[in-house]
Amino acid sequence: MREITGAVIESSGMPVTIEALQLDDPGPGEVLIRMASAGVCHSDLHVRDGDWVRQGPVVMGHEGAGVVEAVGVGVDGDLVGRAVALNWLAPCLRCRECQRGRQWLCQDSPAYRHAGLDGTPRVSRPDGSPVLSYLSIGTMSTAQVVPATAAVPMPDGVPPEVAALIGCGVSTGVGAVVKTAEVRPGDTVAVIGLGGVGLSCVMGAVLAGARRIVGVDVSRAKLDLAASLGATHSVHADPDRPDATVEAIRAATGGGPDFAFEAIGSPATISQAVASLPPGGTAVLVGLTKFGQRASFEAFPFVDGGRRIIGSNYGSAVAAIDFPRYAEAYLAGRLPIDRLIDRRLRLDELEDAFDRLRAGAAARQVIVF
Ligand code: APR
Ligand code: ZN
Numbered sequence: 001m002r003e004i005t006g007a008v009i010e011s012s013g014m015p016v017t018i019e020a021l022q023l024d025d026p027g028p029g030e031v032l033i034r035m036a037s038a039g040v041c042h043s044d045l046h047v048r049d050g051d052w053v054r055q056g057p058v059v060m061g062h063e064g065a066g067v068v069e070a071v072g073v074g075v076d077g078d079l080v081g082r083a084v085a086l087n088w089l090a091p092c093l094r095c096r097e098c099q100r101g102r103q104w105l106c107q108d109s110p111a112y113r114h115a116g117l118d119g120t121p122r123v124s125r126p127d128g129s130p131v132l133s134y135l136s137i138g139t140m141s142t143a144q145v146v147p148a149t150a151a152v153p154m155p156d157g158v159p160p161e162v163a164a165l166i167g168c169g170v171s172t173g174v175g176a177v178v179k180t181a182e183v184r185p186g187d188t189v190a191v192i193g194l195g196g197v198g199l200s201c202v203m204g205a206v207l208a209g210a211r212r213i214v215g216v217d218v219s220r221a222k223l224d225l226a227a228s229l230g231a232t233h234s235v236h237a238d239p240d241r242p243d244a245t246v247e248a249i250r251a252a253t254g255g256g257p258d259f260a261f262e263a264i265g266s267p268a269t270i271s272q273a274v275a276s277l278p279p280g281g282t283a284v285l286v287g288l289t290k291f292g293q294r295a296s297f298e299a300f301p302f303v304d305g306g307r308r309i310i311g312s313n314y315g316s317a318v319a320a321i322d323f324p325r326y327a328e329a330y331l332a333g334r335l336p337i338d339r340l341i342d343r344r345l346r347l348d349e350l351e352d353a354f355d356r357l358r359a360g361a362a363a364r365q366v367i368v369f
Contacts, residue, residue, distance in 0.1 A: 001022055001023070001024060001025065002022070002023050002143065003020060003021070003022065003023075004020075004021050004022075004023045004123070004141050004142045004143045004144075005018060005019070005020055005021070005141065005142045005347065006018070006019060006021050006059040006060075006123065006131075006138065006140060006141030006142070006347075007059065007060045007061065007140035007141065007347055007350050008021075008056075008057050008058065008059055008060070008131060009047070009048060009056055009057065009058060009060060010056050010057050011054075011055070011056035011057070012047055012048075012049075012050040012051075012052060012053045012054045012056065013048075013049060013050025014048075014056070015048075015351055016048065016060060016350050016351055016354075018347060018348050018350075019125070020126065021059070021123050021124065021125060021126075021131060021141070022123065022124045022125070022126065023122060023123055023141075023143055023144065023145060024116075024122045024123075024124075024145060025070070025072070025145070026070055026071060026072035026075075026145045027072050027073075027116055027117060027118065027122075027145070028072050028073040028074050028117070029072060029073075029074050029075060029117045029147060029148050030071075030072040030075070030116060030117055030122075030145050030146065030147055030148060031068050031070070031071050031072065031075055031079060031145070031146060031147075031148050031151050032068070032069045032070040032071070032143065032144075032145050033064075033066040033067070033068060033069065033084065033086070033143060033144050033145075033146055033151065034066050034067050034069045034142070034143050034369075035064055035065075035066040035139060035141060035142055035143055035144060035369050036065055036066045036067060036083075036160035036163075036164075036368075036369055037064060037065050037066070037160040037161045037163070037164040037366050037367065037368055037369065038061045038063060038064040038065075038139040038140050038164055038366065038367040038369075039063035039064070039139075039161075039164045039165050039167070039168060039169060039196070039364055039365070039366050039367075040063075040350070040353045040354070040357060040362070040364070040365040040366070040367065041062065041063050041168050041169055041196065041197075042195060042196075042197070042265075042287075042357060043062065043168070043288060044060055044061060044062065044063075044134075044140075044354075045354055045357050045358060046288065046290070047060070047134070048060070048354055049354075049358075051290040051291070052290070052291055053291070054114070054134075055114070055132065056132065057125075057131045057132065058114060058131065058132040058133065058134050058138070059123055059131055059132070059133045059134060059138030059140060059141050059144070060134055060138065060140040060350075061134060061137070061138055061139035061140030061141070061367075062086075062088040062134050062135040062137060062138075062139060062167075062168060063086075063088070063139060063164050063165065063167045063168035063169060064085075064086045064137060064139025064140075064164050064167060065083070065084065065085045065086060065154070065160045065161075065163035065164040065166075065167060066083075066084065066086070066143075066144075066160065066369075067081065067082065067083055067084070068080050068081065068082050068084055068151060069143070071148070072148075075148045079148075079151070079153070082153045082154075083153070083154045083158070083160065083163065084151040084152055084153050084154060084163070085152050085154055085163040085164065085166045085167045085319075085323050085327070086137045086139060086146060086150050086151060086152070086164075086167045087137075087149070087150045087151075087152055087167060087317075087319035087323070088111060088135040088136075088137055088150070088167065088168060088314075089103070089104060089106055089109050089111050089135070089314055089317075089319075090106075090109055090110055090111050090136055090137075090146070090147035090149045090150035091103040091106045091109060091149055091319075092106055092107075092108040092109055092110070092149075093149065094108065095107045095108045101318065102316075103317070103318050103319070104313050104314040104315075104316050104317050104318070105313065109136075110136045110147050111135040111136045111137075111150075113136070114132040114133055114134055114135060114136060114138075115132055115133065115136060116136070116145060116147075117147050121133065122144070122145040123138070123141075123144075133146075136150060137150055139164070139167075140347060140350065140367060141347075142347075142369055149320075150319075152319050152320055152323040152324070153324075154166075154323070154324070154327050155324060155327050155328060155331065157331055158327045158330065158331065159338065160368075161338070161341055161344070161366045161368070162327070162330055162337045162338055163327065164366060165196065165200075165337050165340060165341070165364060165366070166323050166326050166327060166330075166337065167323070168314075169195075169196035169197050169200050169340070169364060170196075170200045170203075170326055170335070170337055170340075171314060171315045171317040171319070171322060171323065171326065172197050172200065172286065172312075172314055172315045172317075173196070173197045173198060173199065173200025173201040173202075173203070173204060173261075173263065173286065173315065174200050174201070174203055174204035174207065174315060174326060174335065175204070175312070175314065175315015175316050175317050175322060176201055176204065176261060176263075176284055176286045176312040176315045176316075177189070177201050177204030177205050177207075177208055177210075177259075177261065177284075178204050178207060178208050179315055179316040179317070179322070180284060180310060180312035180315060180316045181259050181261075181282060181284045181310070181312070183204070183205060183208040183210055183258070183259055184208065184209070185208065185209030185210075185211075186209065186210075186211045187208070187210050187211065187258040187259060188210065188211055188212040188213075188214075188253040188254070188257045188258045188259075189201075189205040189210045189212065189213050189214070189257055189258065189259050189260075189261065190213075190214040190216060190235075190249045190252075190253060190257040190259070190260045190261065190273070190276060191205070191213070191214070191215055191216065191226070191231070191261045191263060192216040192217075192237070192249075192260065192261065192262050192263065192264060192269050192272060192273055193216070193217060193262065193263040193264035193269065193287060194215050194216070194217040194219070194222035194223065194225065194226045194263070194363075195222075195263065195264075195357075195360075195362070195363065195364075196340055196363060196364040197263045197286060197287065198215075198217070198226075198261070198263035198264075198286075199222075199225065199226060199229060199340050199363060199364075200340070201261045201263055201286065202215060202226050202229050202230060202231050203229055203230070203335055203336065203337075205230070206229065206230035207329065207334060207335060212232050212233060212252065212253050212254075212257070213230060213231045213232050213233070214231065214232070214233040214234070214235055214249055214252045214253060214257065215227065215231035215233070215234050215235070216234075216235040216237050216245065216249060217236070217237060218236070218237050218238070218239060218360065219360055219361070220236060222360075222363070223235075223236060225339075225363060228339070229336065229339060233252040233253075235248040235249055235252060239268065242268055242271070242272050245272055246272050246275045246276045249272075249276040250276055250278075253276075253278075255278045256276050256277050256278030256281055257276060257277070257278075257281060258278075258280075258281055258282070259281065259282050259283075259284055260273040260274070260276050260277055260281065260282070260283045260284070261273070261284045261286055262283065262284070262285050262286060262287050263286045263287050264287040265287030265288045265289040265290075266287070266289065266293075267289065267293050267294060267295040267296075269287075270283075270285060270287075270289075270295035271295050271296060271297055273285070274295075274297040274302070274307070274309060275297065275298075277305070277307045278305070279305035279306060279307065280305065280306050280307065281305075281307055281308075282307070282308040282309070282310060283307070283308070283309045283310070284310055284311075284312050285309065285310070285311045285312065286312050286315075297309075340363050340364040341363070341364050341365075341366055342362060342363040342364065342365065343356075343362065343365040343366070344365075344366055344367075344368050345365055345366070345367055345368070346367065346368070347367050347369070349367075350367065353365045353367075
């Protein structure tokens with residue numbers, strides 16, 4: 001048992017409180033992580049703002065990195081002292097999807113219970129009442145106990161902030177391009193929404209050798225950042241004129257992109273992604289919407305033109321394989337992940353970070369412990 005400090009929300013839609021908490025020792029199959037860095041992702045904001053209803057109280061955060069400080073029974077002791085990135089979908093390794101190598105679809109991950117491997121919380125308040133840990137890794141705290149399958153060792157030389165981003169935004173965006181969509185050299189790509197996830201799609205498109213990469217956002221600063229990462233064209237979106245955005249995407253790609261990535265999670269921009277496609281084009285839905293939302297598209301040209309829509313969860317990541325690959329690409333200078341970070345903050349500045357994210361004013365903000 002040890003004292004930690006964590007960012008807690010009582011339930012979805014409530015503001016964050018910074019609290020002194022108790023953390024259990026790691027149980028069988030678990031590891032204790034001293035957190036070094038945690039990214040602030042729009043999915044945290046969905047929970048904070050009540051777009052997604054989640055049980056509380058819960059320690060926030062699902063993008064993080066740290067150092068293994070202790071291991072539970074059955075976990076290799078060599079892990080102690082290793083720098084790791086945290087996987088927010090710790091695979092059970094037993095379900096049908098894990099067995100067939102599609103861990104991003106694991107149906108029995110402890111992450112869905114927001115607790116330890118045995119389904120009970122590892123964190124409590126000083127009065128002994130239990131506190132959940134978001135997706136079993138609750139990274140917005142000074143330390144956490146997580147399933148060992150959530151802790152992925154990093155190669156030497158990877159800064160903790162970079163490792164944290166590999167844990168969600170980078171894997172989600174880069175993986176959507178190189179793993180889910182399998183973009184090939186010479187393909188054309190549009191990316192709608194240039195937050196941490198969309199900018200990672202742009203980096204993935206560069207890595208894949210895309211010929212044209214069209215960045216689309218309402219923020220000119222985001223368009224400039226995307227251009228500096230390798231986007232070849234910019235479309236300044238006006239939400240009041242969705243048809244003009246679609247026309248601009250089509251013009252920039254000579255008739256429509258082979259792949260249109262939607263990295264916002266709004267019905268309007270999902271429809272724009274589909275409407276921008278040429279015959280044979282694919283819309284890749286990466287952004288997560290509020291619960292219950294629907295998007296629409298005109299059916300006849302969709303079928304007649306052999307178009308496709310695919311959903312991409314976690315960039316089809318197999319963390320143990322893909323996290324180190326993205327880290328090596330960063331070290332080799334081919335995935336400039338650090339360029340996404342536009343603010344470093346303390347844990348107690350989290351509400352301010354949410355305000356900036358809500359306003360669309362942030363690329364990636366990271367908490368440094
Ligand atoms: N047209 C174009 N761009 C838009 C529009 C619009 N109508 N509305 C918002 N944007 C831009 C914002 O300006 C911002 O740059 O979309 C971007 C969204 O970025 P973030 O809020 O930083 O979100 P991010 O963390 O990248 O996550 C994106 O992926 O995993 C999911 O839950 C996550 O749904 C979220 C999405
Ligand atoms: Zn995330």
